[in-house]
Amino acid sequence: MRTSLCDRLGIDLPIVGFTPSEHVAAAISRAGGLGVLGCVRFNDAAELERVLCWMDENTGGKPYGVDIVMPAKIPAEGTSVxxxxxxxxxxxxxxxxxxxxxxxxxxxxxxxxxxxVLGWLHSVARSHVEVALKHPIRLIANALGSPPVDVIEQCHAHGVPVAALAGKAEHAVRHVENGVDIVVAQGYEAGGHTGEIASMVLVPEIADAVGDRVPVLAAGGIGSGRQVAAALALGAVGVWMGSFWLATEEYAQTMSGSExxxxxxxxxxxxxxxxxxxxxxxxxxxxxxxxxxxxxxxxxxxxxxxxxxxxxxxxxxxxxxxxNDPTVVSMPVGQIVGRMDRVRPVSEVMAELVTGYEEAVRRLTPG
Amino acid sequence: MRTSLCDRLGIDLPIVGFTPSEHVAAAISRAGGLGVLGCVRFNDAAELERVLCWMDENTGGKPYGVDIVMPAKIPAEGTSVxxxxxxxxxxxxxxxxxxxxxxxxxxxxxxxxxxxVLGWLHSVARSHVEVALKHPIRLIANALGSPPVDVIEQCHAHGVPVAALAGKAEHAVRHVENGVDIVVAQGYEAGGHTGEIASMVLVPEIADAVGDRVPVLAAGGIGSGRQVAAALALGAVGVWMGSFWLATEEYAQTMSGSExxxxxxxxxxxxxxxxxxxxxxxxxxxxxxxxxxxxxxxxxxxxxxxxxxxxxxxxxxxxxxxxNDPTVVSMPVGQIVGRMDRVRPVSEVMAELVTGYEEAVRRLTPG
Structure with missing residues (x-):
């Protein structure tokens, strides 16, 4: 399963796992992927600082990243009042x-x-970047497209590559023109903010548009090794998974009352x-x-x-x-929720991604 | 690219091409796939008979199929008046x-x-089946799910397998229980009648639900060899393509005024x-x-x-x-339209599906 992304990010498996849970993110990194901690829930920079210190102690020296949410258009600023x-x-x-x-x-x-949640105010997101760059992070991703160019330059000055999500090929091109280092092609089936073009069409389109300049990851609908194989067949050099980690044992550790x-x-x-x-x-x-x-x-x-x-x-x-009523829940999740049939440890998810991938490749290989 | 589907249908490539154009269908069959002629445009059974005679003379003895449209719920019957x-x-x-x-x-x-179009009235669709079964067809597909059980039995009595499109795993299970022989998992990105679950999620779900009993084809978003490889990685044993043939030279031959x-x-x-x-x-x-x-x-x-x-x-x-105004068109087409960047001969499309597939598989294969 090794691809060029692995060398780029210093990881063993081209699996990037986005999650608001530090327990999940650390477990993904320890298992050979890149855990990316979502920062939008931290209104308070000091809280993020504490959690990143925890990450430094619990990733066993393996790389990890953070995800900020900076909309391309600056939203209204101001206090919550x-x-x-x-x-x-x-x-x-x-x-x-x-x-x-x-x-x-x-x-x-x-x-x-x-x-x-104020994390998508530019002022708050900038404070997240400041805090994160003091830690040995290997990636800063922006879930809402290109961050401002000065933020990209700030990350580059610290040697940290920047990833941005794209739901259309023209967005991917703009990200790369802005200096983004890794593009995540996020299909319609994904959880959270998402566009209308499904992964089967979007991933090769974005790979064709920018794949010769930057690594392209596939996001949306991925929760098994077969789907990782499909993503790489479509031209991605790695996958970005978000939803699937919600049904892990480690998620419940960070987020109390998730039953x-x-x-x-x-x-x-x-x-x-x-x-x-x-x-x-x-x-x-x-x-x-x-x-x-x-x-x-x-x-x-x-x-x-x-x-x-x-x-x-x-x-x-x-x-x-x-x-705590299962019929009244407010939770971003992708269509892959259909495959989330029990709560697993992260290590089990990661192991299936590898074995399922290998089985799929064997099926495609003649002889 | 050979799979179990090839033996099942007597074809060289696991590529099933749905099209209302007999020129396209025949060209797909001649190139080693299975051309499937859409019958819904034939209100008059005698017209379908003439076109199927043409198919018999122009497929060079290669297998072909037909597609009828019989909604599961019987719609209002009656004359157009x-x-x-x-x-x-x-x-x-x-x-x-x-x-x-x-x-x-x-x-x-x-x-x-x-x-x-009256082709989806059951009376008209049944007349299509009657006509088609007098020809050496190798498949009858229903674009709107399971045909009535007696129609399935009629096809089986003639040794003709029946395929049905499914946009949900539970539909696929019902099709198989009704006697359907091949299930086409059709994702959200597809043209024409389509559900809400994207191919990346739907194909493995349907392969898991019925793939041990019947061949599963992937439909929706497929127009390149990379996408064929992704479909097979997801668990399909073949692909069903519809939209992509609209931008072929042969399509314009059947459908005058398509410029x-x-x-x-x-x-x-x-x-x-x-x-x-x-x-x-x-x-x-x-x-x-x-x-x-x-x-x-x-x-x-x-x-x-x-x-x-x-x-x-x-x-x-x-x-x-x-x-004939390109800004006012009424045409079913899938998201793969973004890859239809010029009008090609069918043989060129088929050749790219093979070479693109082989390249994708090489990328996935270590060493």
Whole structure:
């Protein structure tokens, strides 16, 4: 399975695993891939610093990376209090009414209401970059396209390559022109923010557009060794996996109270996702539950633009998380959720990726 | 590239090519694949009979198949006159108004208004089966799932295997339980009637569900040898390609006046399709043009159920076809349209599928 990506990143397997869980990221790196820690959940740079120190101690000297979320268009800046004033009452009322209808109780008073995810404000994302570059990271990825050119230059000054996700070939070309070092071709079937072109079409298109200049990874729909083989056949030199790690034992270690979410993922089939703007304001694929269905009802308001929509729903996410009800979950996940049929250790996932890949290649090889 | 499918169907390459053009179908068969002639355009069984006689004379003794369209749920039966009465005036007025706005002239009076496509009425599809079984066909496929069990039995009595398209694993299981011999796993990226699960996820899912009992073909997003290799890596034993043949020289031979359509396909990128009910009443992926855009405008009515929607738009399709304007085209096509960058002979497409496949497999093979 070794490709040119392995030399580039100092890894044994061309498997890049994106996850908000440091336990998952470290386990992926220890197993020979590159664990990439999602930073968007850290509103506080000091918290990220603590977690990266933990990564340094728990990756056994293996490479790891971080993922920031810097939208190409700079969203409204401001404190959560300023931004909150821009959310219409109609939207707040809809959320309250819906949570009540779904049987999601209010939070106990002693629980801190978190401010909502601010990680995609440029100011916050820049603070993540500052913190991360003090650690021995091997990759900074941006889930929303090219970071600003000065951020790319800052990473290069520290010898850290920059990866950017692309849902169209023209975006990939723009990323490379901006100085991005690795392009992740992310297909329609992926979880989270995603475009409309499926991996089977997108990966060779992006490989043809920029593959002679930068490594191209395939993302979207990958959770088995056969799919890794397909991705490499399509012209990728590695894969980027995100959703599949949600159903791992290590994920639950970082994210307490994940039982209902993991139960819902294990039950779901590949049809049980929906691409919607309700999570952040941009189209993102989520697990289809009673919460997402409520937002497609006739009385639901249109989602707000980024970053307001997430500020609106963040308190609801906290209530939903605390309610621990598998039928009311708000979680980005790709169509590969159909293959997530139990909660596994990361090492088991990684081992199947290798053996499944080898079996697939043997099937294609004559004689 | 040889797989078990080749022995099963008596072909050299596991490439099944669906097309409404007898010139394309014959060329695919002559090149070592299996040309499958779409019958839905033949309202008149005698016309199908003439075309199949032509196929018998022009396939050089190589196997070919036919494709019928029998929806699982029996649609309203009746003559086109009876059915036409069920179409609301609002819809007819919208179509007239839209064609005028798009600059599509009325047909000259001497041109016959065709009755619209009736091929998916069960009565018409059954007459197709009757006609086809008198020819040495090697496959009958149904683009809309399992045909009725008595039709499957009729095919089996003639020694002809039956293939059915499936967009979900549970559909594939039902097809096999109904006696279907070959399942075509058709991903979201495909042209025409299509589901929501992309090939990367769907193909292994269907291979796991029924691949031990029947051959599984991959459809959706395939137009290069790399994509054939990916499909086989995912667990398919062959591919089903439809869209890619639209941009062939042979297609224009059967379908006169295809210049504007082929020009539009060659210009289009992989983002230039839309999944919509406006063609038949069921979700189908079409080339995005000013015609499809008009149907998503605020003043557009909701599409009618099958078979009424196609009866409504068929006269419009005739006018659109005659207008020969690349910006107003009504044509089912998949996301692979982005790779259709010029009009080629079928033999050239087939040759690239083989060489591209071999290159991809070499890349995956160590040493």
């Amino acid at each position: 300023d931004l909150a004033k821009m959310i219409p009452d109609e939207h707040r009322q809809f959320v309250d009414r819906t949570l009540t209808a779904l049987g999601v109780p209010p939070l106990p008073e002693e629980v801190d209401e978190r401010a909502g 209902a979410m993991q139960e819902a993922l294990v039950k779901a089939g590949s049809s049980d996702t929906v691409r919607t703007r309700i999570y952040t304001g941009k189209p993102a694929r989520l697990l289809k539950t009673r919460w997402t269905e409520a937002w497609s009802a006739a009385d639901a308001p249109a989602p707000l633009p980024m970053p307001l929509q997430n500020l609106l729903v963040s308190p609801a996410h906290n209530r939903i998380h605390a309610a | 009876d059915l036409a009465k069920m179409i609301p005036d609002e819809h007819r007025q919208f179509v007239d108004r839209t064609l005028t706005a798009l600059g599509v002239p009325p047909l000259p009076e001497e041109v016959d208004e065709r009755a619209g 504007a359509m082929q020009e539009a396909l060659v210009k289009a990128g992989s983002s230039d399709t839309v999944r919509t009910r406006i063609y038949t009443g069921k979700p189908a992926r079409l080339l995005k043009t000013r015609w499809t855009e008009a149907w998503s405008a605020a003043d557009a009515p909701a599409p009618l159920p099958m078979p009424l929607q196609n009866l409504l738009v068929s006269p419009a399709h005739n006018r659109i076809h005659a207008a």
